[in-house]
Amino acid sequence: MALLRDVGTTLGRWTGRPVARVDEDGDDPDVPRVRAAAEAADWAGVRDILDARPESEDRTGLLWTVGEVAGVERWIAGVMAAEPDAALPRLVAAVRHISWGWEARTAARAAHVSREQFQVFHERLATAETWLYEVAEREPGWTSPWYGLQVTGRGLQVGQDVARRRFEATVRRDPHHLGAHRQQLQQVCEKWSGSHEEMHAFARASAFGAPGGTLLGQLVAVAHLEHWLALDSGPDARYIGQPQVIASLHEAADHSVRHRDFVRGRGWLQAHNAFAMAFALAGDLTAARAFFRATEGRVTEFPWCYLDGSDPARAYKEHRSRAGR
Incomplete structure (x- = not known):
C-alpha cells in the first residue's frame, strides 16, 4: 500500500x-453552533439549526457533526421518549449510532479488530438501520435516512445490489448529493469487493453526467x-x-x-x-x-x-x- x-x-x-x-x-457557521448545542445536550438548539436547513446535502453535513459528538447517544434517548412520533430525534440518534459504531470498530484493518469490537460495531449499526427505516417511512421525501443507510450498509456488508438501491434512493431525492456519490464510490472500490474498473466508470459517469x-x-x-x-x-x-x-x-x-x-x-x-x-x-x-x-x-x-x-x-x-x- x-x-x-x-x-x-x-x-x-x-x-x-x-x-x-x-x-x-x-x-459553515452552523457547524460550530450545532456542535456546541450537541455538546451541551441542548436539543432545542440542535433542532432549530437542523430544522432551518433543507433536507439535503446541507443538513446531512450538520447531522454528521452532531453524530460525532460523544454523549449524544445518552440524551437523545430521552428526546425520543418525549417525542415518540417525531422523525428528527430518531434521525439524530441513528446518525450518532453510526459514528458510535465506527468508534467501536476503530479505523484498524479487519485483522486487527477483535470479535467483541465487531459485535458492538454491528449492533450499533443495526440499531441505526432500524431507526433510519422508521424515519424514511415517516418522512418519505427526506434524503438523510437513505444516505445513512448507505453508510450502515457498507459496514454491515449488505452486498452490492442492496447498496446500489440505497444509493439510488438517495439520489432520487437529491441527484447531486456529493456524500451519496462518495459512499457509492467506496462501495464499488476493489477493497469493498468492487473493482478498479467499476470504480473509475462510476466516478466518470457521475462527474460528467452532472452539469458543469x-x-x-x-x-x-x-x-x-x-x-x-x-x-x-x-x-x-x-x-x-x-x-x-x-x-x-x-x-x-x-x-x-x-x-x-x-x-x-x-x-x-x-x-x-x-x-x-x-x-x-x-x-x-x-x-x-x-x-x-x-x-x-x-x-x-x-x-x-x-x-x-x-x-x-x-x-x-x-x-x-x-x-x-
Whole structure:
C-alpha cells in the first residue's frame, strides 16, 4: 500500500504561505453552533439549526457533526421518549449510532479488530438501520435516512445490489448529493469487493453526467487516489503519473471546480484538497500549486489522512512544499 515517504522530514519556514491547519467547519457557521448545542445536550438548539436547513446535502453535513459528538447517544434517548412520533430525534440518534459504531470498530484493518469490537460495531449499526427505516417511512421525501443507510450498509456488508438501491434512493431525492456519490464510490472500490474498473466508470459517469460546475468532478480524483493507494510502492507512482491519468484529472477539474459555473459552497474545500493531492502525486506540480494556493493553507482531513492518518496537515505541507508553493 502506498504511504507518504519521509513524512518526518523537517520542513522549512513557510514565509509568505498560509499556515496549514485542518479545517473542521468548511465555511459553515452552523457547524460550530450545532456542535456546541450537541455538546451541551441542548436539543432545542440542535433542532432549530437542523430544522432551518433543507433536507439535503446541507443538513446531512450538520447531522454528521452532531453524530460525532460523544454523549449524544445518552440524551437523545430521552428526546425520543418525549417525542415518540417525531422523525428528527430518531434521525439524530441513528446518525450518532453510526459514528458510535465506527468508534467501536476503530479505523484498524479487519485483522486487527477483535470479535467483541465487531459485535458492538454491528449492533450499533443495526440499531441505526432500524431507526433510519422508521424515519424514511415517516418522512418519505427526506434524503438523510437513505444516505445513512448507505453508510450502515457498507459496514454491515449488505452486498452490492442492496447498496446500489440505497444509493439510488438517495439520489432520487437529491441527484447531486456529493456524500451519496462518495459512499457509492467506496462501495464499488476493489477493497469493498468492487473493482478498479467499476470504480473509475462510476466516478466518470457521475462527474460528467452532472452539469458543469458541480462538486462531483472530484470523484475522478478520488478514484485515482484509491487506485494509487491499492498499489505497492513503485507501481503506485507509475500508475498515477501516467499521461492519461493526468489528462483525466484535468478534464474532471475543468468540468467541476475550474468550470465557469462553479460557485464555492459547502464541500468546495475538500474538492480542492483532493485535486491538490492527486496532481501532486501525479507530478503535475503546476496544477497542484494552483490548487494548493486556492486552499489558502486550509486542510481537509480527507484525503490527506490517506498519507498521514495522525497528522493530515503534515502530509499537506510536505506535498505543498514539493510543489513549490
